[in-house]
Amino acid sequence: YKIVLFFQLFHSLARFVIYNLILYLRQQAKYIKHYINLWKEFKIIKVKFYIFLANLKKHENALITGKTNRY
DSSP, X not given: OXXXXXXXXXXXXXXXXXXXXXXXXXXXXXXXXXXXXXXXXXXXHHHHHHHHHHHHHHHHHHHHHTOOOOO
8 A cells, every 4th residue: 555655656756857857948948049049149240240340441441542432
């Protein structure tokens, strides 16, 4: 009788742990997705920044050479 009770307790505990683990993993997946999106955004920003720097260089060169045409 005690063994059956223990087994039921163990079963419910295992189910509880598995349920929480699944919830936790789903949460983590959300965070991981969020970080991936952040990283993608960061890369896009980096590229835009490099383009901006290149344009700045063009402007500098244009100013040095005295040309007024932009881009």
